[in-house]
Amino acid sequence: MPAADRPVMVASDLDRTLIYSAGALMLAMPDARAPRLLCVEVHEGRPLSFVTETAAGLFAELAREALFVPVTTRTRKQYRRVRLPVAEPAYAICANGGHILVNGHTDHDWHRHIRQTLAASCAPLEEVRERMWHTADPVWVRKERTAEELFVYLVVERDSFPESWAKDFAGWAEERGWTVSVQGRKVYAVPRPLTKSAAVAEVARRAGAGEILAAGDSHLDADLLLAAAHGWRPGHGELALSGWTAPHVTGLTASGVVCGEAILHALLARIRDRARTRPARPAPRTAPTPDGRS
Known part of the structure; x- marks a missing residue:
């Protein structure tokens, strides 16, 4: 099937992108x-x-016009608490790409593939977890968590959290095949091969998607945005603060929950422009009659 005839897939981060x-x-x-x-x-x-009441209506329009796939660093348990104002998506991606949910159910084959990839290409979780928790100061750490036995994170007091610690720990983790991301009060350590973009590519293959559109606010969303045909970045978050950009990524100026509306408006505009400019199909030829005339 030509790419123009395949469904548009919208792969979007949730927290601080669409929900707040x-x-x-x-x-x-x-x-x-x-x-x-x-x-x-x-x-x-x-x-x-929360979302705005206007955004809730835009969610419904988006679900009618595209294949909407939530893509989140949340665990499956955390994701299942969210009740978006649409029917349950056919696909969802959790744990930063570690799990694909199909109609709400875990795809164990994908998870097994991810486990094998991580074992072969980066330091084990236990080593990174021990380093993170051993060097973090209880003065600014509120919680220490392991997510789905795939990655680890801290919940910190931002007022007393030293950015120098994050920089030092990121350098140590980089040498072992892990990345570090600071998102609000959370500091994540995630294996480099554990990416949202890999899981999105797998969902797109299964769904027969054509153009992929994406949105996200953190460094853990950068690979997702780079892999999309077009992406949107809020006016807040890690990517905005660092000045991260790419030629096909639009940096929005809106911040906070109203930016969720702006992203949904932009996604729908792109989808509708694509539909308007799609070449018309030629009229089907009628079957020939027995005497050879059509």
Whole structure:
């Protein structure tokens, strides 16, 4: 099938890209002008993540016009707390590409492939976890976590967290095939081969997708954005703060929850422009009659 006739696939990060915690809303406007919010995640009985009411409607339009694939560093358990304002996606990617969910169920063949790849190409989880937790200072560490036995992260006090520690630890980890990413109050150490883009490529192959569009805010999203036909980066987050860019990635100026709206608008505009410019198919020829006339 020609690429132009295959479905568009939208592969997007979730946290601080399409959904936002209360601390990430960045509602800088007067209270009376703040957007109405819809809660899309509850944790331990408390509302945790939100989208704007307008964004909720845009989600529904996007799901009708493209193959929407959430792509997150969240574990499967954390992802399943999220209730996006659309039907459950046919595919979702969790644990930074370590798990593909198909209709909500884990694809064990993909996970086995990832495990084999990591074992062959980078230092083991135990070595990195021990180094991270041994060198981190309890003064600024709130929590230490292992995610799906694939990567590790810290929850830190940002006011007292030393950026020099992150730089030193990143240099040590780089030599062992791992990357370090600071996202808000979380500091991640992730094996370099564990990428969102690899899982997205596998989903695109299975779904027969044509153009891939992407959005994300952190360094763990950079490979996803680079692999897409076009991508969008919020005006906040790791990528914006570092000035990261690429020729086919649009850096938006909006920040906070209203940027989720801006991303959804941009995705839909791209999809609709593509549909308008798609070449018309020639009319099918009628079958020839027995006397040879068509």
